[in-house]
Amino acid sequence: MYHRVAEESCDPWGLCVSPAAFADQMAVLAKYRAAVDLTAFSSGEGYSKSGASIAVTFDDAYVDNLTAALPIIEKYEIPITIFAVSQTLGRRREFWWDALTRAILESATLPVSLTLKLGEDVREFAIDDRPEDRALAQNWVADEDGPRTDREKLYVELWNAIVLLPPEAQDLVTDEILLWAGASLKGPESRYPATREELSGHAGHPLLHIGSHTRTHRSLPDLSLAEQAEEIEGGHRDLEETIGARIDRFSYPFGRLNSSAKKLVEALGVDVACTSAVSAATSTMDRLALPRLQSVERDEEAFTRWLQDEHHLLLRVGR
Ligand SMILES: [Zn+2]
Structure with a gap:
């Protein structure tokens, strides 16, 4: 595969x-x-x-x-x-999981908190993003390592929530997360x-x-x-x-x-x-x-x- x-x-x-x-x-x-x-x-x-x-x-x-x-x-x-x-x-546009990777794992810095409506729930996330965490995330293997930092924990929590949403909501939430992370809405066309x-x-x-x-x-x-x-x-x-x-x-x-x-x-x-x-x-x-x-x-x-x-x-x- x-x-x-x-x-x-x-x-x-x-x-x-x-x-x-x-x-x-x-x-x-x-x-x-x-x-x-x-x-x-x-x-x-x-x-x-x-x-x-x-x-x-x-x-x-x-x-x-x-x-x-x-x-x-x-x-x-x-x-x-x-x-x-x-x-x-x-x-x-990218698949939502690639946009999420770009927003959460590739962004230079992340704001300290995120409030997001996910389906019927409003969820609050607090993020203590250390300077070294972005570099750490570049070699992260999610299946093997499990989340090690707030960045990686946020990624897993958002992934597990977005996967359950209908496609229109997946697009809207992903865009909201990209904007929150300061990433561009448009990802590379190669993806x-x-x-x-x-x-x-x-x-x-x-x-x-x-x-x-x-x-x-x-x-x-x-x-x-x-x-x-x-x-x-x-x-x-x-x-x-x-x-x-x-x-x-x-x-x-x-x-x-x-x-x-x-x-x-x-x-x-x-x-x-x-x-x-x-x-x-x-x-x-x-x-x-x-x-x-x-x-x-x-x-x-x-x-x-x-x-x-x-x-x-x-x-x-x-x-
Ligand atoms: Zn597939």
């Missing part, structure tokens, strides 16, 4: 792999002839090669998937799946999602498959059944219209699902759906809830060791 092929100094969720490291990693998959299309896992082919098969996926359809990743996957002939969020395509035209322009590309990642990237288990249907069926329909072809794969936003969300996905007739559970997929697993391994910045040697030693993949000798 990848998200972005880009370099960012602050990347708390490990979403970025640099173009150089991504090229190294694709070279490894090519050397071991390990890469298969994701639907190989629904046909059983992906499991049958005893650890040799790896499908490359990208969540969220960031523009760099097409500008930075595509030339590399073409060079090494690696099939990929890009999971797109239909109503974020072409938006001239934007691709446009519909950019995506549909690659429909039919022999290596590039498009999958659905819902309509607006809400946390599905926190929604009503009607809202889940809107997100899952709506996003699927939008995307089929955009690319003019059937969509046969799906990825759950934030990797989160429950039984009703999975039933809705199943009703779409997709062949395979991915979570973010951290594991290699095996043949006994549900093809509508396949786990994935998140690839992070690693060079050729480290990437090979990670797959072989930690996950018992790539066990065949490269040819």
